[in-house]
Amino acid sequence: MAPFIHFDQVTKSFGTLRVVDNLDLRVEKGEFLSLLGPSGSGKTTMLMMLAGFEDPTEGSIWLDGVRIESLPSHRRNMGVVFQSYALFPHMTVAENVAFPLTMRGVGRAEAKERVARALDMVRLGHLKDRRPSQLSGGQQQRVALTRALVFEPSVVLMDEPLGALDKQLREHMQLELRDLHRKLGLTVIFVTHDQSEALTMSDRIAVFNAGKIEQLDTPEGIYDRPRTRFVAEFIGETNLFEGVVQKVEGDVAEVTLKGGLNVRAAVTAPVAVGAPILASVRPERMHLRTEAGAANVIPVTIADNVYQGDHLRSHLSADGVVLVAKVERRVPVGPVGSAAFACFEPSECTLIAP
Numbered sequence: 001m002a003p004f005i006h007f008d009q010v011t012k013s014f015g016t017l018r019v020v021d022n023l024d025l026r027v028e029k030g031e032f033l034s035l036l037g038p039s040g041s042g043k044t045t046m047l048m049m050l051a052g053f054e055d056p057t058e059g060s061i062w063l064d065g066v067r068i069e070s071l072p073s074h075r076r077n078m079g080v081v082f083q084s085y086a087l088f089p090h091m092t093v094a095e096n097v098a099f100p101l102t103m104r105g106v107g108r109a110e111a112k113e114r115v116a117r118a119l120d121m122v123r124l125g126h127l128k129d130r131r132p133s134q135l136s137g138g139q140q141q142r143v144a145l146t147r148a149l150v151f152e153p154s155v156v157l158m159d160e161p162l163g164a165l166d167k168q169l170r171e172h173m174q175l176e177l178r179d180l181h182r183k184l185g186l187t188v189i190f191v192t193h194d195q196s197e198a199l200t201m202s203d204r205i206a207v208f209n210a211g212k213i214e215q216l217d218t219p220e221g222i223y224d225r226p227r228t229r230f231v232a233e234f235i236g237e238t239n240l241f242e243g244v245v246q247k248v249e250g251d252v253a254e255v256t257l258k259g260g261l262n263v264r265a266a267v268t269a270p271v272a273v274g275a276p277i278l279a280s281v282r283p284e285r286m287h288l289r290t291e292a293g294a295a296n297v298i299p300v301t302i303a304d305n306v307y308q309g310d311h312l313r314s315h316l317s318a319d320g321v322v323l324v325a326k327v328e329r330r331v332p333v334g335p336v337g338s339a340a341f342a343c344f345e346p347s348e349c350t351l352i353a354p
Contacts, residue, residue, distance in 0.1 A: 033190065
């Protein structure tokens, strides 16, 4: 069965600069897909090509079995929400939301009914006669979202729509968007550079780097089983150890680290004995103890303890390598300069090609 959206070997170049490089991506109907990556990685350019605001240099784009790269943007039936909201300042909330219906020739009575229903859905019906300047940032964002949904688009495209909001409001809107997606069964393509945002809302995440997708996976897969060094370091933070694979037994490999210490790690992709490898351990899975007590134990010296409210962030030194452990407040941690053991199980250690 054909995917709902398909980027088939799509490349976008601006002169000699290749911004999107031979992209092959399939999106299913009703999926919430986040495009995550640093500035300049190609994620927004991909969104603009899907919306019809940019043309691909090579390749084809398909929507529900129809090739669309030559189709004008207004005929693609896509709702678009930008970070700037792009609301008309001279129009009321209701008039802003009604605008796409008016442009599509929907009758006044039907448009009024659909606008009222859409505003009630986002709990803004009581503000329908206000202008954008009379709304908070979060309310403006909801108006922009409602305007993108009111004409029942086949796809909703969002380009950093929460970037202008403060942290608390942004986290609240993340949950609202996730709830709307589930209720309405929307197909959403969401561009962000915020890792937490992508992990919170997405069915899948495409991690972009230099015009290519480094990894396409569920939030759990991206975080727990990164396949490249870039993904491991871009999503959250991690401790990386250089080593060589000594042997593989089932889904566990033994790795000799620089300095001669052996650790055991989970095998989530094929690895070859004798091959150089990186072992990745997230800071919250690096357990700090005064006595050895796990399959993998690394002697360390506590270099610093930083208070972070719900946990301590311990900076550790191990043979000149700096490690980080996130330690629960109830777990006793030694003073700076004291010796300890950084412990972790094989399931908490992922192997990555260097």
